[in-house]
Amino acid sequence: MQYSEGARDTVYFAGDTGWGRMYAELHAHWNRFTLALLPIASFRPRRYMARKHLGPDDAVRVAIATRSATMIPMHWRTFELGDDGETEAVDTLRSVVSKHPARCRPHLVILRNGESTSLSPLDDSDSLTLSTICRQPR
Helix, strand or coil, X not given: CEEEECCCCEEEECCCCCCCXXXXXXHHHCCCEEEEEEEXXXXXXXXXXXXXXXXXXXXXXHHHHCCEEEEEEECCCCCCCCCXXXXXXXXXXXXXXXXXXXXXXXXXXCCCCCCCCCCCCCCCCCCCCCCCCCCCCC
16 A cells, blocks of 8 residues: 655555555545545456456545545556456446435546546645545445
């Protein structure tokens, strides 16, 4: 787990990880993250991968739990380590995010290998409402 903290913005880089209590601890220490880089693949079969890798649904749970304004998914379309298809992770991620109310959705920036992006810093006018009231839909 790594983070980078600036004057007003904080970036969380998850690396390879599964779901755990550390996300509540992150939120307790840092109120919100400007950006979370979260793994979403390989995630199948879940019974084996869940302890080692976040799946798309887990990554959205992490973004909400850590109040991350923007999420960049990673580790998809890189190596064939699981049973998920080449774009299944990002397709599933889009579907999971779309099931949340707009106020509970992190902004997704989906980059293909080699792409880059620029992000604006958060300011006091940002109405980041991701919180404990935003739950994973059943």
